[in-house]
Amino acid sequence: MTAATEITFENTFARDLDGLYLPWEAAPAPEPRLVLLNEALARELGLDPAMLRSPEGLGLLTGTAVPESATTVAQAYAGHQFGNYSPRLGDGRALLVGELVTPDGRRRDLHLKGSGRTPFARGGDGKAPLGPMLREYLVSEAMHALGVPSTRSLAVVGTGEHVMRERGPEPGAVLARTASSHLRVGTFQFAAATGDPDVLRRLADHAIARHHPDCAGADHPYLELYRRVVGVQARLIAQWMHLGFVHGVMNTDNMTISGETIDYGPCAFLDAHDPATVYSSIDEGGRYAYGNQPGIAQWNLARFGEALIPLLADDQDEAIRLATEVLQGFAEEYLTARDDGYRAKLGLPAGLDAGPLLTDLFALLEAQKPDHTLFFRRLSDAARGDAGPVRELVGDPSALDEWLSSWRAAGPSPEEMDRVNPVYVPRNHLVEAALGAAVVDGDLEPVQWMLQVLAHPYDEREGYERYAQPAGPDAPPFMTFCGT
Known part of the structure; x- marks a missing residue:
């Protein structure tokens, strides 16, 4: 088993960009425990999942015991936040551990979120609640499976302490994530x-x-x-x-x-x-x-x-x-x-001038407001000759029929559509329920089921129907919070 101390990090950011970071160390994690580990990603990075589960591995994933080759830094950056310029933001609750060169030669940052206050914290406590870290793990991995360029989540580690937020004390956690870099505008x-x-x-x-x-x-x-x-x-x-x-x-x-x-x-x-x-x-x-x-x-x-x-x-x-x-x-x-x-997404042949179809489609979607994911997936049924499922998604099916007729005349391929229109995305009500079970009850099973489903978003599977359904018309308005 490879020990954490034997992992070699490179540090080109710290080497090349003096003035754009501050050397810093992670805050202690009193009782670290592994909540989630992305074993497939660990192997892609050249890391041994068994090592990451060990006390030494938890030290790496929380930043409290890193190899000598690592140079932990808080990155500096500015930013326009909601249009207002802030000249000094930076990693207020995060650290760049260093860069791993994967077995296939790619360079990936290892970055820790929730690792404690840094000089960029701007009055914050530098900690992260478990719920938002699980959200980032779940949604970023879903985005990766959907083919969207994204940071990826390697692990979530509970710190053994609680952090205070608007809704009261919540379990603290550190998210270990990777990226091709964390350079920003x-x-x-x-x-x-x-x-x-x-x-x-x-x-x-x-x-x-x-x-x-x-x-x-x-x-x-x-x-x-x-x-x-x-x-x-x-x-x-x-x-x-x-x-x-x-x-x-x-x-x-x-x-x-x-x-x-x-x-x-x-x-x-x-x-x-x-x-x-x-x-x-x-x-x-x-x-x-x-x-x-x-x-x-x-x-x-x-x-x-x-x-x-x-x-x-x-x-x-x-x-x-x-x-x-x-x-x-x-x-x-x-x-x-x-x-x-x-x-x-419409299964149309390459080179076809789809401009009129798209213009009319965008107007239809805005006016009828069907479920976004289900609409495109159920268009495959319409391409196969059954328009019933997609017509059920709009308030005025007759408004859809003329567009459907023009679209089907263009010869869409339902097989091609099924390759790019997901069945499963992180449905908001299911994400919230899964996070609630994990944070309140310590039950990770709903999160793990969601991760399993979302890893194959284009493959419709029997018994997983509820993961494809929206919350329903009586659900309360959905809102998210950043967790800082």
């Missing part, structure tokens, strides 16, 4: 705000080496970096929209340079398709509503472009012109990805 905002061009340049060079190494050979490598990040984010947001995923807190410090989804706080999946849907308890103005996500992503990317201005050209006006030109490409990148994805 907010990281670049912080670097730019230092006023030191060397700090910004080192960060940009680090991001290029980490995520887009071929940019280094471009005529304008930093402009090309910007173009690549605009592209990966446009495609990511399109995937969110296809699946009805609502992130809930799209601050610039929650937008990655890698194009991975990060920070599953007030997130949820649509039941009824409604662009105005908001699930975050603190988003009173609906800034981060489902339908606003593409526009917010472009706004965030504009802030990224502003941070890069000193690197784009010696003349500021020319730098702004170049950045603006790249940013204007976001709409085309997003709309292309959106329409390609919806064309696949």
Whole structure:
């Protein structure tokens, strides 16, 4: 068995980016106990699950006993939070342990959430309740299974202490998660705000080496970096929209340079398709509503472009012109990805001009507000000749019939549709019930059942029908809380 002390971490972030982090250590975990372990991910990372279950492994997963090769740091970043700029955010309750190089050569951060106060804590206690950490584990793994770029969850470890939140004391926990990096738009905002061009340049060079190494050979490598990040984010947001995923807190410090989804706080999946849907308890103005996500992503990317201005050209006006030109490409990148994805969801042949069908579909969805996930899955039945199941999802079936006729005339493939339209997503009421059982009763079985179902979201299985159903019309409005 490989001991934790024998695990080799690399630390290119700490090596290359002095000034963008603070060395720090995790707070003690009085009585650590393993709550969940992602054994498949552990093996992908080259880690021994048996070791991670040992006391030494729990020390690694809580940050309280890390190998000598690790350099634990709290990362610094700034950010626009609900549109308001905060110059100094950073990992207030998290630590970067270091980077693992997987057996297949990929570099992955190991990052601990809920590991205690850091100098960036801004008055918080630095701890995390068990419920939100289980939520992030569950939803991030569901997103991975759905094919969406995402941070992934390696483990949840209970700390043996309670933390106080709005609803009273809750069991404390640490989430160990991985990512191709934790570089954010907010990281670049912080670097730019230092006023030191060397700090910004080192960060940009680090991001290029980490995520887009071929940019280094471009005529304008930093402009090309910007173009690549605009592209990966446009495609990511399109995937969110296809699946009805609502992130809930799209601050610039929650937008990655890698194009991975990060920070599953007030997130949820649509039941009824409604662009105005908001699930975050603190988003009173609906800034981060489902339908606003593409526009917010472009706004965030504009802030990224502003941070890069000193690197784009010696003349500021020319730098702004170049950045603006790249940013204007976001709409085309997003709309292309959106329409390609919806064309696949509708089972339409590649190359077909689906514009009129999509325009009418979006209007229908907004007006009729069917269950988002079930609507697209049950369209497969309509493609096979039985429109009954999908007609049951709309208030006015006659409003759907003309569109169905035009769509079926285009020759959709139900087999292709079943490959991209999930049966199972993390249904909000089921997530809440599972988290309640885990936190209140110490019963992890509902969470484990959900993880099993969500690991195969496209495969409809007998006996799992309740995991595909929404809460129903009498369910109370669903709201999420960030847990800080």
